[in-house]
Amino acid sequence: GNSVTQMEGPVTLSEEAFLTINCTYTATGYPSLFWYVQYPGEGLQLLLKATKADDKGSNKGFEATYRKETTSFHLEKGSVQVSDSAVYFCALSQEGAQKLVFGQGTRLTINP
Amino acid sequence: DVKVTQSSRYLVKRTGEKVFLECVQDMDHENMFWYRQDPGLGLRLIYFSYDVKMKEKGDIPEGYSVSREKKERFSLILESASTNQTSMYLCASSPTRVLKTQPQHFGDGTRLSIL
Numbered sequence: 001g002n003s004v005t006q007m008e009g010p011v012t013l014s015e016e017a018f019l020t021i022n023c024t025y026t027a028t029g030y031p032s033l034f035w036y037v038q039y040p041g042e043g044l045q046l047l048l049k050a051t052k053a054d055d056k057g058s059n060k061g062f063e064a065t066y067r068k069e070t071t072s073f074h075l076e077k078g079s080v081q082v083s084d085s086a087v088y089f090c091a092l093s094q095e096g097a098q099k100l101v102f103g104q105g106t107r108l109t110i111n112p
Numbered sequence: 113d114v115k116v117t118q119s120s121r122y123l124v125k126r127t128g129e130k131v132f133l134e135c136v137q138d139m140d141h142e143n144m145f146w147y148r149q150d151p152g153l154g155l156r157l158i159y160f161s162y163d164v165k166m167k168e169k170g171d172i173p174e175g176y177s178v179s180r181e182k183k184e185r186f187s188l189i190l191e192s193a194s195t196n197q198t199s200m201y202l203c204a205s206s207p208t209r210v211l212k213t214q215p216q217h218f219g220d221g222t223r224l225s226i227l
Contacts, residue, residue: 032213043116043202043218044155051213089154093212099145099170100216104154 002027006090006103013080014111021075021106023064023090031092033057033066033073034100038087047075047088082110114139116219118203124225131190133222135203142208144186145216146170146178149200161186193226200224 007022025031032051036044048057050066050073057064062077073090090103119134137144143162147155147170157170159178167178175197179187186205190197200223204216 034215036218041220043220044204044216045218046215049213049215095212099157099160100155102155104152 002031002092002094002101004090004092004101004103006088006106008104008106010107010109012109012111015082016079017110019075019077019080019084019108021088021090021108023073023075023103025071025073025090025092027071027092027094027101029095030068031094033064034091034093035062035064035073035075036089036091036102038089038105040086044089080108080110082112084108085110114141114205114217116203116205116217118201118219118222120222121220122223122225124227125190125193126227127193127195129190129193131193131224131226133188133190133201133203133224135186135188135219136184137186137205137217138184139205139207139217140183141205141217142183143206143216144180145204145206146176146186146188147202147204148172149202149221155202158188195226198224198226 003026034049035047037047048059050057053068055066064075087105091100116137145160146158161180177189203219206216
């Protein structure tokens, strides 16, 4: 079946550091891929998405590229801020279904 | 912007009680979902609905039921609450069934404690 695996957290970085959160997936066909972010005390918000191979999603300085050859969708940001502290979820959706399959989430803490 | 509103942010109930969690969306979305979120397990789908009076089981439906009498409202029901149902519950909606590219829109969650 479909599955999403994220790097284990928690991840702690200093402000202005480079961020990578790894995400790999298992799916048949051509899923769409998403990154969601959950700030403390809130629900999930869509951060970015990519719907086909080699697409790059970007938002708020975050980027992720849909790599079909490595079945990956790693999240990157060049210079993190304290306000980026949150839990990040990678997810996929499959053709013909409206269900999302989520990874387990990665808690990110940015220290000033 | 889409707004998904969950009726309570925090709820404390007792074992054996019947518990109702309510969710309303304001964008005429066809799809609605209920998840539970537990540390280290991510989000797990409990039930979802493609249309009024329609429901489909998700990955962990045991101990739960749902009701969708109106398009904008999707209720999660714990028939007889147990302590292992203590969790964060998240409601979500998305526009239509057909397209895989549409994101889901989430409410702020209800943190439910069963004593």
